[in-house]
Amino acid sequence: MDADPIERARAALAPSGLILRGALNFAPDEERPEGPDGAPARAVILVGNAGAAYWRHFSRWRAEQAASVANPLDTWSRMVIARAAEAIGARVAMPNDRPYLPFQQWAMRAEGLRQSPLGLLIHPRFGLWHAFRGALLLDVEIPVQGVGEVNHPCDLCTGKPCLNACPVSAYTAEGFAYQACLTHVRGGEGMGCRTGCLARNACPHGREWRYPAAVQAFHQRAFAGI
Known part of the structure; x- marks a missing residue:
């Protein structure tokens, strides 16, 4: 493995619009998910987005897929993150994988974030307009800057x-x-919410990172199953 897997992973993700969202080394005595070698992982690198830079890359991929593809954003994200995993010898973990992994807790530890009144983690720069799409689990510790x-x-x-x-x-x-x-x-009265969560949009912080209308509508449709 390269001496700096963080930079290798960042380079592998760059063409997709996804970015690295912090990393941490696990304590030896904490519960740890399985790493790439089958033993408990020793580190995790979080992957996600800030704003919607990923959207045009995802949309281009989606236009080439069958309309019936299930969970298209998760499917695309897994594919993109798998490329980064291959580049650094990591195992992919996704928020929807069972058993569920503590992504929010990892994010709070890795980036020093806290929950907003909406339950979403709020970022000091991006506000509520960010997300964690997956993670890279490693069997070695990595250089991590303290938060x-x-x-x-x-x-x-x-x-x-x-x-x-x-x-x-x-x-x-x-x-x-x-x-x-x-x-x-x-x-019948939910049309305004189907194009974007009104509560999320009311937050004044990080508005320059707000998702475009098409992105918000996509996520609301996915949430509501419509």
């Missing part, structure tokens, strides 16, 4: 417009009312 103090945007937001924008008040201190949100998005 310094990260300013949490929600601490400075007094009005919390995200909590006031949802037409069915799906976001509360008790958590996310998934079924209420889903019923509304699928229903």
Whole structure:
């Protein structure tokens, strides 16, 4: 393996618009997923997006696929991340793989992120307009820079417009009312939400990274199964 797998992985992902989203070495005594050699992994590199730079690459690939391809974004992401895995001798892990892996916890450790009132992790630069698409599991430790103090945007937001924008008040201190949100998005009054989550769009932070309308509509349709 190359002495710097992070740079090799970054180069392999560059043509896709996906980027590296932090990395960490596992503690020897923590529960660890299986690495490429079958033993517990020793490190993980997170892969995802900030903004929608990936969209044109994904759209070009999707136009060449059969309309029936299942979970197209996950399928494309796995394919792209697999190329990076091959370049550095890693194993691919995806958020939807069973058993589920603690992607949110890894992200919080690797990038110092915290949850927003919507449950989504908010980034000090990208706001809510980012995602983790997969991970690369390694059987060796990697050079990782420590995460310094990260300013949490929600601490400075007094009005919390995200909590006031949802037409069915799906976001509360008790958590996310998934079924209420889903019923509304699928229903006759949910057209505005089918083109983008109103609560997410109400967040004033990181607006320059906001996904274009077509990207938001794609994700909302996938969420609602419509």
